[in-house]
Amino acid sequence: xxxxxxxxxxxxxxxxxxxxxxxxxxxxxxxxKTDGYEVAIVQNPTISLTGDVAATKQVLATIEGPVxxxxxxxxxxxxxxxxNDPKVIGLVYITAFAPDSGESVGSxxxxxxxxxxxxxILPPQDGFLFLDKAKFVASFAADVxxxxxxxxxxxxxxxxxxxxxxxxxxxxxKVKPSWYLLVTEDKMIPLAAQQFMSKRAGSTVREVSGSHAxxxxxxxxxxxxxxxxxxxxxxxx
Numbered sequence: 001x002x003x004x005x006x007x008x009x010x011x012x013x014x015x016x017x018x019x020x021x022x023x024x025x026x027x028x029x030x031x032x033k034t035d036g037y038e039v040a041i042v043q044n045p046t047i048s049l050t051g052d053v054a055a056t057k058q059v060l061a062t063i064e065g066p067v068x069x070x071x072x073x074x075x076x077x078x079x080x081x082x083x084n085d086p087k088v089i090g091l092v093y094i095t096a097f098a099p100d101s102g103e104s105v106g107s108x109x110x111x112x113x114x115x116x117x118x119x120x121i122l123p124p125q126d127g128f129l130f131l132d133k134a135k136f137v138a139s140f141a142a143d144v145x146x147x148x149x150x151x152x153x154x155x156x157x158x159x160x161x162x163x164x165x166x167x168x169x170x171x172x173x174k175v176k177p178s179w180y181l182l183v184t185e186d187k188m189i190p191l192a193a194q195q196f197m198s199k200r201a202g203s204t205v206r207e208v209s210g211s212h213a214x215x216x217x218x219x220x221x222x223x224x225x226x227x228x229x230x231x232x233x234x235x236x237x
Contacts, residue, residue, distance in 0.1 A: 008234055009036060009037055009038070009230060009234070010037075010065065010066040010067055010068045010089060010090070010230050010233060010234070011037070011038040011039070011040060011063050011065060011066070011067050011068070012032055012037050012038070012039045012040070012067075012068050012070060012226060012230070013039075013040045013041075013042060013056070013059055013060065013063070013067050013068070013069050013070065014028065014029065014039065014040070014041045014042065014070050014071075015042045015044065015052075015056055015069065015070065015071040015072070015075035015078050015079055016041075016042070016043075016044060016071075016072055016073075016075050017071070017072045017073025017074035017075045017076075017096070018046055018073060018074040018105075018129070018157075018159035018163065018164075019046075019129075019130070019131055019140070019156045019157055019159055020152060020156070020157060021043060021044075021157050022041040022042060022043045022044075024072075024152070024213070024215060024216050025041055025215060027215075027216065027219030028215055028219045028222050028223055028226070029041065030219075031219055031220065031223045032223055032226065032227075035223070035227065037227075037230070038063075040059050040062070040063065042055055042056045042059050042078075043055065044056070044075070044078060046074070046157055046158070046159050046160060046163050047158075047160040047162060047163060048160055048162035048163050048166060049077060049078065049081065049104070049162065049163050049166020049167075050162075050166065051163075052078045052163060052166075053078055053081045053082045056069075056078055056079070056082040057082055057085060060082070060085050060087055060088070063087060065087070066087060066088075066089040066233070067085075067087045067088050067089065068088075068089065068090045068091075068092060068226065068229055068230050068233065069082070069083050069088050069090070069091050069092070070091075070092040070094065070222075070226055071091075071092070071093060071094065071096045072094045072095065072096055072215050073094075073095065073096050073097065073188065073189065073212065074096075074097060074105055074159070074163065074164075075096055076093045076096025076097040076098050076099075077097050077099055077104065077105060077166065077168065079091055079093075079096075079172065080097075080098055080099055080168050080171050080172055080173060081168055081169065081170070081171075081172070082172075083172030083173070083176055084170055084172045084175075084176075088172065088176060089176065089177075089233045090176060090177050090178065090179070090229045090230070090232075090233045091172060091173055091176055091177070091178040091179070092178070092179045092180075092181075092225060092226050092229050093178060093179070093180045093181065093197075093198065093201075093203065094181045094183075094214060094215050094222055094225075095181060095182070095183040095186050095188075095189055095194055095212060095214060096180075096189075097189070097197065098171075098173055098178070098180070098197040098198065098200070098201045098203070099167075099168045099171065099197075100168065100171055100200065101168055101169065101170065101171055102167050102168065103167060103168055104164065104165050104166055104167045104168070105163075105164050105165075105166075106164045106165040107165075107167070108193070108197075109193075112190070113190070113192065116190040116192070116193075117139065117186075117187040117188070117190060119131065119139055119187070119188045120132040120135035120136070120139050124161055125158075127160060127161050127162075128158035128159060128160055128161070129158070129159045129160075129161065129164065130156050130158065130159070131153070131156060133153045133154065133156075136149070136152065136153035136156075137149045137150065137153060138187065139187040139188055139212070140152070140153075140187070140188055140211065140212045140213055141153075141211055141212065141213040141216065141217070142185065142187070142211040143185075143210050143211040143213070143214075143217040143218075144211065144213050144216050144217045145217075148216065149213075152213070152216075171201075173201040173202070173203070177204075177229075177232070177233065177236070178198075178201050178202070178203040178204070179203055179204045179205075179206070179225055179226075179228065179229045180194070180197070180198035180201070180203035180204070180205050180206075181205075181206055181207075181208060181214065181221070181222065181225050182194050182195065182198065182205055182206070182207040182208070183207075183208060183209075183210050183211070183212065183214045184207060184208070184209045184210075185209055185210055185211055186210075186211065186212045186214075187211070187212060188212040189212065204228075204229075204232075206224075206225050206228075208221045
């Protein structure tokens with residue numbers, strides 16, 4: 001690869017979802033850095049959608065040049081809103097929510113179809129949500145190594161009801177190209193919901209078998225889609 005081609009690479013910004021923090025992206029980060037990409041990781045407070053969009057925009061403000069926004073799970077809501085930033089040239093959803101205008105995670109999950117897996121979300125505590133630790137591994141991280149999965153269960157980040165119910169104003173996927181990684185064994189966001197959202201967004205879709213925590217368990221599969229998006233956006237510019 002020549003220097004000019006390397007300089008043209010967009011910066012990759014990684015946005016985590018609920019119940020976790022940005023450290024879960026480490027495997028993805030390391031592969032992308034090895035492949036010559038500049039990478040930034042957003043640490044969402046996950047208290048409110050407004051706050052998480054602001055945190056993402058703070059990171060975007062520090063970057064010169066084009067950006068590919070990548071999100072997992074609830075992070076998809078965050079990039080659907082913050083992706084309207086003019087620096088953003090593409091959106092990558094990793095088994096993530098891709099809401100339309102007026103939608104939130106809360107509205108998208110309120111009526112699950114019969115037989116669909118139901119996330120083991122405990123009743124709210126002081127306005128925040130947690131997953132049942134005893135059911136965390138099976139529902140969120142079934143293909144993650146046991147020690148890491150147990151650590152994730154015991155280091156959950158409180159997820160605010162204001163984040164759960166934060167609604168989108170202008171969905172960026174209506175004006176920006178998007179890519180979506182369908183994860184077939186996800187027990188948090190059913191495959192049918194992933195298929196519906198990715199089709200509605202007009203995303204380029206790839207599919208892999210794995211758990212909701214695919215970004216932890218199979219970073220190479222995630223990076224493959226991110227780099228496909230980065231290459232396609234460069235070609236189209």
